[in-house]
Amino acid sequence: xxxxxxxxxxxxxxxxxxxxxxxxxxxxxxxxxxxxxxxxxxxxxxxxxxxxxxxxxxxxxxxxxxxxxxxxxxxxxxxxxxxxxxxxxxxxxxxxxxxxxxxxxxxxxxxxxxxxxxxxxxxxxxxxxxxxxxxxxxxxxxxxxxxxxxxxxxxxxxxxxxxxxxxxxxxxxxxxxxxxxxxxxxxxxxxxxxxxxxxxxxxxxxxxxxxxxxxxxxxxxxxxxxxxxxxxxxxxx
Amino acid sequence: xxxxxxxxxxxxxxxxxxxxxxxxxxxxxxxxxxxxxxxxxxxxxxxxxxxxxxxxxxxxxxxxxxxxxxxxxxxxxxxxxxxxxxxxxxxxxxxxxxxxxxxxxxxxxxxxxxxxxxxxxxxxxxxxxxxxxxxxxxxxxxxxxxxxxxxxxxxxxxxxxxxxxxxxxxxxxxxxxxxxxxxxxxxxxxxxxxxxxxxxxxxxxxxxxxxxxxxxxxxxxxxxxxxxxxxxxxxxxxxxxxxxxxxxxxxxxxxxxxxxxxxxxxxxxxxxxxxxxxxxxxxxxxxxxxxxxxxxxxxxxxxxxxxxxxx
Ligand SMILES: Cc1ncc(C[n+]2csc(CCOP(=O)(O)OP(=O)(O)O)c2C)c(N)n1
Ligand code: SF4
Ligand code: SF4
Ligand code: SF4
Ligand code: FES
Ligand SMILES: [Mg+2]
Numbered sequence: 109x110x111x112x113x114x115x116x117x118x119x120x121x122x123x124x125x126x127x128x129x130x131x132x133x134x135x136x137x138x139x140x141x142x143x144x145x146x147x148x149x150x151x152x153x154x155x156x157x158x159x160x161x162x163x164x165x166x167x168x169x170x171x172x173x174x175x176x177x178x179x180x181x182x183x184x185x186x187x188x189x190x191x192x193x194x195x196x197x198x199x200x201x202x203x204x205x206x207x208x209x210x211x212x213x214x215x216x217x218x219x220x221x222x223x224x225x226x227x228x229x230x231x232x233x234x235x236x237x238x239x240x241x242x243x244x245x246x247x248x249x250x251x252x253x254x255x256x257x258x259x260x261x262x263x264x265x266x267x268x269x270x271x272x273x274x275x276x277x278x279x280x281x282x283x284x285x286x287x288x289x290x291x292x293x294x295x296x297x298x299x300x301x302x303x304x305x306x307x308x309x310x311x312x313x314x315x316x317x318x319x320x321x322x323x324x325x326x327x328x329x330x331x332x333x334x335x336x337x338x339x340x341x342x343x344x345x
Numbered sequence: 346x347x348x349x350x351x352x353x354x355x356x357x358x359x360x361x362x363x364x365x366x367x368x369x370x371x372x373x374x375x376x377x378x379x380x381x382x383x384x385x386x387x388x389x390x391x392x393x394x395x396x397x398x399x400x401x402x403x404x405x406x407x408x409x410x411x412x413x414x415x416x417x418x419x420x421x422x423x424x425x426x427x428x429x430x431x432x433x434x435x436x437x438x439x440x441x442x443x444x445x446x447x448x449x450x451x452x453x454x455x456x457x458x459x460x461x462x463x464x465x466x467x468x469x470x471x472x473x474x475x476x477x478x479x480x481x482x483x484x485x486x487x488x489x490x491x492x493x494x495x496x497x498x499x500x501x502x503x504x505x506x507x508x509x510x511x512x513x514x515x516x517x518x519x520x521x522x523x524x525x526x527x528x529x530x531x532x533x534x535x536x537x538x539x540x541x542x543x544x545x546x547x548x549x550x551x552x553x554x555x556x557x558x559x560x561x562x563x564x565x566x567x568x569x570x571x572x573x574x575x576x577x578x579x580x581x582x583x584x585x586x587x588x589x590x591x592x593x594x595x596x597x598x599x600x601x602x603x604x605x606x607x608x609x610x611x612x613x614x615x616x617x618x619x620x621x622x623x624x625x626x627x628x629x630x631x632x633x634x635x636x637x638x639x640x641x642x643x644x645x646x647x648x649x650x651x652x653x654x655x656x
Contacts, residue, residue: 133360135388137446146356208555245352276349280544281356291348293609316609322351343581343588343616 113181127171127182128156136184139193139213140172141200141283142234147243149173150235153200155213157192159183168192194219204230207284229260230286237261237278237287247271247325250278250301263301272303273322295319310341317341347542347606357547358384360412367410368402372576374583375399375482375566377540379453382480382564383413385550386449391434393418393426395454395463398489398568399482420454421462424470427452427477435476449554450477456497457487460523471530471559478553478560481523484568492571496521499591500638501631502623504571509626519638527561528597534560536596536605541567541583545594545605552596565592573622585617590643595650602649614639 109120114131121130126149131138140156143149151173158171161181168188183189194217200210202222207230213219235252238261242248249272253260263269274296279289288299293316297304305319323338337345362383369376379399383390390413394400400417403410418426431450437443452470454463459481467479486504487493494507499520503509507516528535534556538546546564553560565586567579574582586592587606591614594606614636618624627635 133388144356145359212555240352240356244355274348275351275353277352277356280349280353280548289348291607296348313612343584 110176110178112176112179115182115184121176123176125176127158127160127174127176129172130176131158131171131182131184138171138184139216141209141232142236143172144236144240144281147236147239150239152233152235154196155193155200157189157196159186159189190217193217198222200232204232204284206230207232207286209283230284231261232284233259233261234283235261236281236283240277240281241272245273245275245277246329247273249273249303263303267302269301269303272298272301273325274298274303274305274319275322308339310344311336311339312344313341315341347545349544350542353544357381357543358387360384360388362386362388362390362412363403364410364412366408368405369398370568370570370576372567372569372574372579373398373402374540374579375455375484375568376402378482378538378546378564378566379403381540381543381546382451382453382550385547386413386451386478386554388413389447390414390449390451391427391430392416392451392453393423393430395423395452395458396420396489397455397458397482397487398484399453399455401489420458422466423452423454423458423463424467424477424479427479428470428473428475431475431477450475451480452477453480453482455488456481456483456485456523457493457495459483460497460521460526461495464526467527467561468530471527471532471561474532474558476557476559478550478562479527480550480562480564482564482566483523484566484571485520486568486571488568488571497523499635501618501627501635503626504623514626514628514631515623524561524563524597527563528600530559531600532559532561533557534596534598535562536560537563537565537592537594539565539583539587539592539594541580542587542594542606549596549605552598556598571623573625574620578620582617582620585612585620588612589614589617590639591617593643593646595646601653602646603654604650611640611643 111120119134138156141153149172151170156171160169197213197217197219201214204210238250249269250263276289279287290297295304295306296319305321307316308320309316327338363380393416427450438445485498492504494504494516498516501515503515509515524535524537534553536549538549567582569576569579588608590611595604
């Protein structure tokens with residue numbers, strides 16, 4: 109067990125945890141956009157900044173990738189922290205003025221109209237979609253592209269990610285809801301990635317139930333399952 | 346089918362707020378629904394819980410499996426207690442007696458506690474506009490006291506107070522449409538959900554928490570004990586309720602209706618009815634009546650979706 113303080117309160121954590129997850133678990137409010145408990149921390153949005161004092165040194169740092177260390181003290185809402193957070197929110201607001209999650213943050217931190225120009229894309233470059241596809245799903249279908257102001261997330265070569273199984277995990281995790289999924293009897297599309305896959309119909313009841321390509325992927329990665337398992341819908345299995 | 350059903354569930358919180366160790370029956374989808382609601386809302390939640398199965402199984406004195414502040418209230422007043430908690434905390438925060446913090450107020454009750462005895466408290470709370478979420482766990486009867494019919498029990502179902510016999514074929518009234526009653530209050534958010542579609546359920550609860558003002562979520566909660574159904578079929582039964590059109594999954598956001606799980610070709614209602622003992626006595630005539638009614642209601646809902654979308 110590691111003991112340290114957050115805003116003066118003594119807390120205990122397991123070695124290997126990061127400051128943000130412990131703080132959230134104990135009820136401290138630290139806003140965060142690129143952290144998710146199921147994924148490796150990435151430290152990109154810089155919203156989770158806190159002041160950490162270790163020994164004689166105090167510095168402003170992202171808390172999602174700061175490991176818990178015996179004896180440190182963490183401050184979650186000093187003037188410096190709030191100023192840094194406001195700056196981050198202002199930049200986010202300039203980039204994504206319409207994203208509800210960004211608007212909520214701006215309201216909470218009284219950040220007004222941005223001084224920068226808006227480019228109207230709801231993607232905040234948190235990288236959650238890219239990490240979930242690689243770390244949780246597996247196909248590693250999308251990636252960061254470009255640099256600087258033209259940096260974005262998308263399929264390599266920007267069209268039709270060849271390994272995407274249209275599972276929708278990225279759709280679920282995107283904090284700004286800018287990855288949409290569309291489905292009908294014939295096909296499923298992950299709109300943002302330009303990926304459309306034909307649907308398979310159940311060999312028993314004839315209803316469309318999942319993309320072909322996804323089922324073939326499962327057939328490949330699973331063992332010891334009856335041959336026709338992936339040809340039947342959930343109710344007919 | 347829920348399109349995000351494959352990996353997204355791994356992204357739902359691993360923390361338990363309605364932890365294992367409760368005493369619900371095997372295969373109880375109501376307990377599963379409560380667990381998912383807890384995961385979606387997280388730790389900063391205060392729950393007011395009417396009496397019923399979920400209270401009885403979770404708090405046999407001196408134990409509890411709740412990991413958030415939880416208030417056991419009477420049968421009829423979950424919505425009133427949640428209103429009071431919300432108004433009280435708001436006042437204390439305004440006066441600086443409590444630190445400002447976003448807290449979710451959850452009122453929960455069964456179908457009896459909602460559509461019968463609790464409807465007055467609920468209607469009042471919705472009308473006053475409290476910032477809270479009301480969740481009805483609908484297992485279609487008063488299960489905790491021994492399977493008595495409620496106004497939410499479906500037509501034809503046999504219960505101990507609507508027994509199927511030679512003259513009367515089980516419940517003779519049609520199920521009260523609670524989500525529509527909630528929507529008629531013109532609140533910002535109303536949704537139906539079912540734990541057989543866990544990601545859809547979690548997303549709706551999260552949305553309800555984010556939206557300011559009252560939200561109502563009606564969760565079909567399969568009860569193997571009361572429905573006379575093998576426990577291993579409860580998830581499938583929930584899916585069949587949706588795929589037959591008996592319990593469509595939709596939401597009403599600021600008056601706009603939207604299906605959240607699209608069903609292509611509806612299955613015949615018999616797929617759902619025939620696996621449950623409570624419908625065992627139904628003959629073709631009764632099943633036909635149910636099929637006709639389901640089709641009509643489904644068409645009516647489709648019209649509402651069409652009418653309110655894109656304006
Ligand atoms: C005023 C009042 N009448 C009756 C009861 C007895 N009672 C306790 S729980 C319950 C039924 C609960 O049914 P429901 O709300 O559908 O929840 P379920 O047990 O089915 O989850 C009844 C009748 C009571 N506690 N208070
Ligand atoms: S698309 Fe969504 S999840 Fe992906 S980087 Fe952009 S905001 Fe993040
Ligand atoms: S939908 Fe495609 S890109 Fe998104 S997580 Fe699944 S496989 Fe990856
Ligand atoms: S009676 Fe039904 S609702 Fe109550 S605990 Fe048992 S299965 Fe769940
Ligand atoms: S949450 Fe820590 S940098 Fe984004
Ligand atoms: Mg009930």
